[in-house]
Amino acid sequence: MEKLKPVKHAPVLIAGAGPVGLTLSALLSRCGVQNVIFEKNAELSQHPQAHFINCRTMEIFRHAYSPNLMRRITEIVPDQSCWRHFIYATSVLNGTEIGRVDNFPSSSTSRNTAAPPLAAHQVLDRHSPAKVIHLSQSRLMPLLFDEVLAEAGDTTRSRGGKGGHVVRFGHEVKDVREVVEGVQLLVEEKETCDMHVFQGHYVVAADGSSSVIRHKAQISMLGERGVQHLMNIHFSSRALAQATSHRPAMLYFIYNAEVVCVLVAHHYPSGEFVAQVPYFPPAQSPEDFGPVTVRALLDAAIGTAFTDLTVHSVRPWIMDCQVAQRYRSGRIFLAGDAAHRFPPAGGFGMNTGIQDAHNLSWKIASVLQNSANGALLDTYETERRPVAERNASLSMHNFSRSLRVPQALGLNVEQAKDAARISSRISNAMSKALLPYMFAVGRWPLKSLENVRHPYGEMCLAKARKILRDGASLPLLFPTDDIGFRYRPEFPRAQNAEESIHHGLGLDHLQVGGRLPHIxxxxxxxxxxxxxxxxxxxxxxxxxxxxxxxxxxxxxxxxxxxxxxxxxxxxxxxxxxxxxxxxxxxxxxxxxxxxxxxxxxxxxxxxxxxxxxxxxxxxxxxxxxxxxxxxxxxxxxxxxxxxxxxxxxxxxxxxxxxxxxxxxxxxxxxxxxx
Structure with missing residues (x-):
């Protein structure tokens, strides 16, 4: 039976103990602003999720946390040689290598004559004291968590223990309402079913793409829903990690007649990987990906079967490209995935959210601690929302770039979607029987890639390799949108990824609203x-x-x-x-x-x-x-x-x-x- 506990008070209430919520908490605590985080899960997420941390986020980590965090990150981050490449192949181990992209080349690979001679990573090296890194969210968050507790002086909480003052695990936000004295959260303690009321000056929703607080505040999301549907298969195999040591990569783009997927190498020492496999509703659903099917897909992607391969989770994910209509409703603010959802191409999701926290934290602290004008908080939306819109536009363009290689190989995503829609109009039994054959026909051109001197296969490989050689595929680094964004209305949307990669020449310029250049x-x-x-x-x-x-x-x-x-x-x-x-x-x-x-x-x-x-x-x-x-x-x-x-x-x-x-x-x- 639910029991309503007495009202508890804290100046800032944060929903969600992901990277955004933790960073916001650390920044507020550094300014002496007491805050509480409510996390509905019993512990920090174990799923790898986001894994690319850009320069501006690394700069913010230098600001939000003690130097100890940077030392700990340095100790566990993989060597750049393990993740500098994107590899395109018919399988991870035994197939034809279509090509590879080195994201840290000695010079620019762009065919754009207007581009500067520096490669994107060299532009970032010149203009930032920080380095981009490849580190899974599940390995990053325990480090952030420890720093949050240290910053707030909270010694009562372990990552899996009970109690705690700053981070309250197993506490799910059920409702939010503004009152005369501030704003209240109704929070359920899941283990006991007790209901708590917490009251603060401000609430920040960092509770993810399905934000309860955003829904309760009646803030809608604008943009494209369901750009693509994916199954994320989290698995581990040390044998696979060892077998790929001769050609490591951050991403393996796999194209063969049995499976099309992206394999993310999250952590080579433990052999941790995630396979992202597209599926096509309404004809397909997550229930179609049972243990036998998943194992067959992984074996086909890898090119062989490893006996030590363990599947940890299989979960669906819908790729959206949306930005919240508003970032603020009275005393309620949105941050991170609660405020924006991007395709993963370019890695802007988590990074944009952490930058939201950086912008919002000092403004809340100034109003609470400096008695600054409350209108300062209105600038959070006017500054951060245009950045999110630009990142959304760039992420969609990057997603389109990621389709260039499969299109050159004879694949057509729209045809696959059409096949799924057509099959859904016939009986369920017949649809289930026909759909695998329809998709197999769509992947049929990929068989030619494995046949030596097959004319069609050679033509497709030549087209795909030219795209990779010309730097026209998916890039990793975007200097302008990483460290060059500025908080002014005239900051335009990115027209394309080429502009964002190579328009780094203005990073030396002093611009009101821009980040102070690095010297x-x-x-x-x-x-x-x-x-x-x-x-x-x-x-x-x-x-x-x-x-x-x-x-x-x-x-x-x-x-x-x-x-x-x-x-x-x-x-x-x-x-x-x-x-x-x-x-x-x-x-x-x-x-x-x-x-x-x-x-x-x-x-x-x-x-x-x-x-x-x-x-x-x-x-x-x-x-x-x-x-x-x-x-x-x-x-x-x-x-x-x-x-x-x-x-x-x-x-x-x-x-x-x-x-x-x-x-x-x-x-x-x-x-x-x-």
């Missing part, structure tokens, strides 16, 4: 002038916040986001007090940072981030900060700031999330209306 700057000891390590300009806002919080020198910075004023004017001296606040709109502390050029100082210091400095070095820097009236001085060790940034603005006002709020010709006039 390595050197921190000098205030007394000796010795290098204390380097810091990326993109890390300044969050790493300085973390360092201030840990130093204990300035109490006002505790639990409060702050902005940064960067100046490189040789004629002017920043005399800002570290306690000075920007009063219009944000009511936010402002920290001054002076960029100087001291070429006599060695530029060969390590790229240790500010947050990784030892306590003694931090104290020295902050003593220097106090002496200089709140100004931290950084050395432009390679002259890149002078060459690439200073010519565009004398001073730059940077938001807590590292995006540019204003470009100022002088640091004297700070009367800025936000």
């Amino acid at each position: 390595w700057l050197q921190c000098l000891h205030p007394d000796t002038g010795e290098s204390l390590g380097n810091i990326s300009s993109t890390d300044l806002a969050d790493q300085l916040q973390a360092a201030f919080l840990s130093s204990g020198i300035f109490d006002f910075t505790r639990s409060r986001p702050f902005a940064i004023l960067l100046s490189s004017s040789a004629e002017e001296k920043i005399t800002l007090s570290a306690s000075q606040t920007v009063l219009k709109g944000w009511n936010m502390p402002l920290i001054g940072v002076k960029i100087i050029m001291r070429p006599e100082v060695s530029s060969h210091s390590s790229t240790t981030t500010f947050g990784e400095f030892g306590q003694e070095d931090q104290q020295a820097l902050f003593r220097h900060l106090i002496k200089k009236g709140g100004c931290l001085t950084l050395n432009d060790i390679e002259g890149n700031w002078e060459q690439r940034i200073h010519s565009q603005a004398s001073s730059i006002l940077v938001r807590p999330d590292g995006h540019i709020q204003a470009l100022l010709p002088s640091d004297k006039d700070l009367d800025i209306d936000f």
